[in-house]
Amino acid sequence: MPQHVLPAPARTAGRIFAWILGAVLLLAVVAAGWIGVRGVLAANHLLAAQALVEDIATDLDNLADAEAVTAQLTEHSGSARELTSDPVWQTASGLPWVGPQLAAVASVAAGVDDIATGTVAPLAASADGLTANAFLPADGRIDTAAFASFAEPAAQAAENTAKVLADVTAIDRTPLAAPLAEIVAEFETLVGDAATTTDSIARAALLLPPMLGADGPRQHLLITQNNAEWRSLGGIAGATSVIRTDAGAVTFAEHLSTADYSSYPTSVLDLGDYGPIYSQKPGRFIHNVTQVPDFALTGALAAELAAREGVEVSSVISTDPVALSYLLAATGPVQLPSGDTLTADNAVQLLLNEVYLRYEDPQMQDAFFASAAAAVFEALTTGATDPTALLGALARAGDEHRLLLWSADEAEQALLAETTLAGAPPVSDSSVARLGVYLNDGTGSKMDFYMAPDVSLTWSGCTAGPRTLDVKITLQNDAPADAATSLPAYITGDGAFGVEAGLVRTVGEVYIPEGFEVVSSANSNGSGFGGGLVDGRQVLSYTLDTTSGETGEILISLRTTADVPRAEAWVTPTADAALFPVVDATCG
Structure with missing residues (x-):
């Protein structure tokens, strides 16, 4: 009922x-x-x-x-x-x-x-x-x-x-x-x-x-992030689609391959403090718009890049295959033109890994993604979807930062503010110190499907006065031992960006909470840290290389005099639904 x-x-x-x-x-x-x-x-x-x-x-x-x-x-x-x-x-x-x-x-x-x-x-x-x-x-x-x-x-x-x-x-x-x-x-x-x-x-x-177009027709750009190649908000913009709404009617208008977008020598919009940290890339390539950990900027960048291809949109929606698997639990399995049956159980494996093993041509991969998106959309709008399960799926995706929304309308964007859908950077308050722990692929590959990250926070003590918060980031490489030769070049990257096939390079950033200072930092690779400032907030960046079966670690110790009882880290959502992207530690 x-x-x-x-x-x-x-x-x-x-x-x-x-x-x-x-x-x-x-x-x-x-x-x-x-x-x-x-x-x-x-x-x-x-x-x-x-x-x-x-x-x-x-x-x-x-x-x-x-x-x-x-x-x-x-x-x-x-x-x-x-x-x-x-x-x-x-x-x-x-x-x-x-x-x-x-x-x-x-x-x-x-x-x-x-x-x-x-x-x-x-x-x-x-x-x-x-x-x-x-x-x-x-x-x-x-x-x-x-x-x-x-x-x-x-x-x-x-x-x-x-x-x-x-x-x-x-x-x-x-x-x-x-x-x-x-x-x-x-x-x-x-x-x-x-x-x-x-x-x-x-x-x-x-x-x-x-x-939904109650006040007139609207066009929305849907970005499907690909968690097999990490970006701060989840993954690269693996595919985009245009959805039209008019007086409550919702139609799937067209699919735009990422190959349809132009690249630019400079950012199409001002990236502010993010520009130097990410080398202006989020504003130059559609793949990288999710590299900035602020979906308000990501949405504006994606809308501008689409507009330069002749597609005007009033909002940008982002999701990923993990969120898609949640929706499939509400719609039930859907049939694809390829003959595959897409289900809640196989969506992540099929869309983030198997498609690359099956098709070497990127255009074929894009066509597969487009057909999957269209099939799920049709099931949602015309099929026997379980409405209660649908609401649960949307709520879960929102809680896990896998469903994001930006609107060009200032009043609508104000309504989104302070909700998980806005995709804003974590901000501390009097009771919770919030960090951003973001992961980005530095290999130019789809090897992050095999990576298992783990983030932990530990308070050194709970007494009044200065105390420390220890941040530990562990990256475990679970790729096949013979990944360099057994996996397709499109998955390994084949050394195209200077990283040898089979190696996984992670470029990470840690956004330090306001009122905290870095006491020490260590990289198991032995390399140092870079970074910068975003709105006066310190950002530590690092590069960590791992080979198959290897585990790398980043250790950061932070000190504060603030009497804050909790700490919380917002972590890049990955292909593993079991890894909740919010990690916390309570003092005492």
């Missing part, structure tokens, strides 16, 4: 209720009389509310029933709020020790009710017709009106959730008992998840109608 788009915030609210139950029960033990009784009553209401949330999350086929259940939910959450905010409770909140505990529980109960009444309820009430099936064409068109009508309530829900998050973040946890402090921290995390979800829904409701 079709699933409604609301289960994510609903499930989040359910987890919130479960945690606040623990807080109320804790206070029922330490408080007496009136407060203790009301605490138990509030716990009962929250328990009932939790059961209702589970009903909302699991069965939303009938909107009327969903609204009725939501009404019961808000009644119970409102009662819990009332029971923890009466004059006696408020007065007791001024007492030593127990007072801050009571105040914290009241604040969280209020937050629970605000989520129920200001987020879950309005989304359920206004989502008529917006099931997962709304993302699929009916009679060749996607109904853009369903998304447009949902935009305002979705924006209000997102604003409400953001306010709840600000309120719970402001709770002083210093005087709280350890169990309650933990519950408040978990509540903040869960509301943060809900804020992210509702914000994404609100942005999508505004963005999808114009992207």
Whole structure:
């Protein structure tokens, strides 16, 4: 049965209720009389509310029933709020020790009710017709009106959730008992998840109608990255296609081989600080537009290069064969003109390796890629696609930085900002120090299919004052021992760029977090480091060569005085779906 788009915030609210139950029960033990009784009553209401949330999350086929259940939910959450905010409770909140505990529980109960009444309820009430099936064409068109009508309530829900998050973040946890402090921290995390979800829904409701041509015909450039030849954002631009949208109708217009694009002696756009680091190459060749770790610049470069070939596009979308395999899990297998059956299980192997073993002519390879893209597109737009699986596939691809989007329209690009789809460089904040760990092929080959990267982060200590963060990058070469002679020249590169066949050269960059300085760095090849500055941020670059069966290492030690509890590295997505491109380390 079709699933409604609301289960994510609903499930989040359910987890919130479960945690606040623990807080109320804790206070029922330490408080007496009136407060203790009301605490138990509030716990009962929250328990009932939790059961209702589970009903909302699991069965939303009938909107009327969903609204009725939501009404019961808000009644119970409102009662819990009332029971923890009466004059006696408020007065007791001024007492030593127990007072801050009571105040914290009241604040969280209020937050629970605000989520129920200001987020879950309005989304359920206004989502008529917006099931997962709304993302699929009916009679060749996607109904853009369903998304447009949902935009305002979705924006209000997102604003409400953001306010709840600000309120719970402001709770002083210093005087709280350890169990309650933990519950408040978990509540903040869960509301943060809900804020992210509702914000994404609100942005999508505004963005999808114009992207689907609700305001007039649009052309989009689809880039399929090839992870067998690394670039910072994943892989080279292995193929491009033009997709047209008009009043919700989506058509596959044409395929552009990368051989159709011209190359230029200088960059077609100003690369700023990226220019010297990447030798201006991202703006000279279509293959290299994904070398800059900022998809806003990548999209602008790709659009400009396409325009110089007479193809005007208003946006650029990027994906890769791994993301394609996720989509195939929703569409089911598709047949290719070659006679192959493309499935979720064989897509990566077939598109990133086997095609090169089968066809030596690059034009034949491009034709194969084009036929695969067209077949999957047709399955998505005309086949019996599982809508829930499709949404899951798109969400997973976005989380793994394998689905990226840029729009030439400033308002649309602003909606994309601060989402994973924007493909922006990692930026640190007060709680997380973020690094960029990017991998680029230096061989001119498709040998990165055989490379297994691993990135780890380790804090040296968690005490106040200066401390270090150790970054370890391991590159393991799993190519056949006789790769130089057993693999086609197109895979090995055949020494065309000065790297002998069978050898894999990786050119990597590490974008250092703001407020960190490099203490030491080492390359197992024995070579040094280069780099530069991007927007005042230090970038270390290195070259690491590995032969078949060899493992190379890069070790970097960073020092900071900032009291930041977590570190996070954003790593180039590879051909291995098991390697999640975000690695973190928590201090303590």
